[in-house]
Amino acid sequence: MSVAAYLMLLFLFVVDVVADRSVPGAVALGVVPPLFAALCTVAATVRLATAATALAAVLILHFEHTTPAAKAIHLGVVVGLGAVGVWGSATRARHSAQLGKARSATLILQRAVLEPIxxxxxxxxxxxxxxxxxxxxxxxxxxxxxxxxxxxxxxxxxxxxxxxxxxxxxxxxxxxxxxxxxxxxxxxxxxxxxxxxxxxxxxxxxxxxxxxxxxxxxxxxxxxxxxxxxxxxxxxxxxxxxxxxxxxxxxxxxxxxxxxxxxxxxxxxxxxxxxxxxxxxxxxxxxxxxxxxxxxxxxxxxxxxxxxxxxxxxxxxxxxxxxxxxxxxxxxxxxxxxxxxxxxxxxxxxxxxxxxxxxxxxxxxx
Known part of the structure; x- marks a missing residue:
């Protein structure tokens, strides 16, 4: 899943550069981390958010023809979306761990009740x-x-x-x-x-x-x-x-x-x-x-x-x-x-x- 996420980042980056450099398409890169947060580990989501931010910075600083304030807003949106993705991945991992502990506890209890033959x-x-x-x-x-x-x-x-x-x-x-x-x-x-x-x-x-x-x-x-x-x-x-x-x-x-x-x-x-x-x-x-x-x-x-x-x-x-x-x-x-x-x-x-x-x-x- 990490490979697919990076390929999507690369695709969006190339489309933004080739299609129309005046369009602030860098913001679309920020959508990728939250999109793949449910499928990737927390560490992988952090790396994905970092890559999305880096690519967005390149697009915003070198290809967008907008005011400095607009560029700062666009970059902030990408960073914020990356943070949302990391938070979502961490929440999912925590809930999975809690559910796993609960399952283990109930199964141990069940096996203790069912004495050996x-x-x-x-x-x-x-x-x-x-x-x-x-x-x-x-x-x-x-x-x-x-x-x-x-x-x-x-x-x-x-x-x-x-x-x-x-x-x-x-x-x-x-x-x-x-x-x-x-x-x-x-x-x-x-x-x-x-x-x-x-x-x-x-x-x-x-x-x-x-x-x-x-x-x-x-x-x-x-x-x-x-x-x-x-x-x-x-x-x-x-x-x-x-x-x-x-x-x-x-x-x-x-x-x-x-x-x-x-x-x-x-x-x-x-x-x-x-x-x-x-x-x-x-x-x-x-x-x-x-x-x-x-x-x-x-x-x-x-x-x-x-x-x-x-x-x-x-x-x-x-x-x-x-x-x-x-x-x-x-x-x-x-x-x-x-x-x-x-x-x-x-x-x-x-x-x-x-x-x-x-x-x-x-x-x-x-």
């Missing part, structure tokens, strides 16, 4: 990724947690309404409640009830804006040899991968989002049993993935793309999915996105063998 999960390969939209340094309340409890592995994926500190605070509170309750509640309805009670308590404490105190969530229990159990509270349906096929697990009974129990007379927390054998993959995401759009407005084909990577490991699937979504949107995500992939080991020592259940069954748990 346990290293040892026998029989399972689990990977998770979080991709912030990074709009105005506001990070959303996407959340996931994996707990290895005495009842078996428990998994939570959720999305708190809103963005910023209020959403992150609510997400952190829910995840802390989940990590503790998972060790004491053997059933998913019991876990969901505890999370609802905690978010209601958070509402009573009035911590954060009221419109950021409800969240969609989906809970999973991995404690049976050839099945998993799941319960959804208004969350995006997960996808089950088996044999190159992607099946969306849309539950017959879907509880309302956490934090909205007060709006209903009665809530049924129904958990369902899903066939889950060695080699199967469960992919859970937030709506930042399913509602991602390309520049033309087309939604991301979630299930269709997942089938391509059904035979890969969990980490590869998570990375491929996040990369593909970024490409689909042209790098302009409108919402944060979280991805969690759970792959059942092909050779699970805890698997008793073929029990005759090899279909994509979905039955209500007792």
């Amino acid at each position: 346990p290293a040892e999960l026998p029989g399972y390969e689990v990977s998770a990724l979080y991709l912030p939209a990074d709009t105005d340094a506001k990070v959303g309340g996407d959340m996931f947690a994996v707990v290895r409890s005495r009842h078996g592995m428990r998994v939570l994926m959720g999305d708190v309404r809103g963005k910023g500190i209020g959403a992150i605070t609510t997400a952190a509170t829910l995840m802390a409640c989940f990590r503790e309750a998972a060790h004491y509640e053997p059933s998913l309805p019991g876990l969901a009830a505890r999370l609802e009670e905690r978010i209601a308590q958070l509402d009573e404490d009035r911590a954060g804006p009221a419109d950021e105190r409800f969240a969609t969530a989906v809970l999973f229990a991995f404690d049976e040899p050839r099945h998993l159990r799941m319960l959804s509270c208004g969350h995006t349906p997960p996808v089950h991968l088996r044999g190159g096929r992607a099946v969306e697990l849309e539950l017959p009974v879907n509880a309302p989002p956490l934090g909205t129990a007060g709006l209903y007379d009665d809530i049924e927390y129904a958990e369902y049993r899903v066939s889950y054998v060695p080699g199967d993959v469960l992919v859970v995401v937030t709506d930042g993935v399913t509602e991602a759009r390309d520049p033309a407005g087309g939604f991301y084909p979630f299930g269709e793309r997942l089938a391509r990577w059904a035979h890969h490991g969990s980490q590869r699937i998570a990375h491929e999915l996040i990369t593909d979504v970024t490409i689909h949107t042209g790098g302009r995500m409108s919402d944060d996105a979280a991805v969690l992939v759970v792959r059942r080991a092909l050779h699970d020592p805890g698997d008793p063998g073929d029990s005759g259940d090899s279909g994509d069954s979905l039955t209500k748990a007792a």
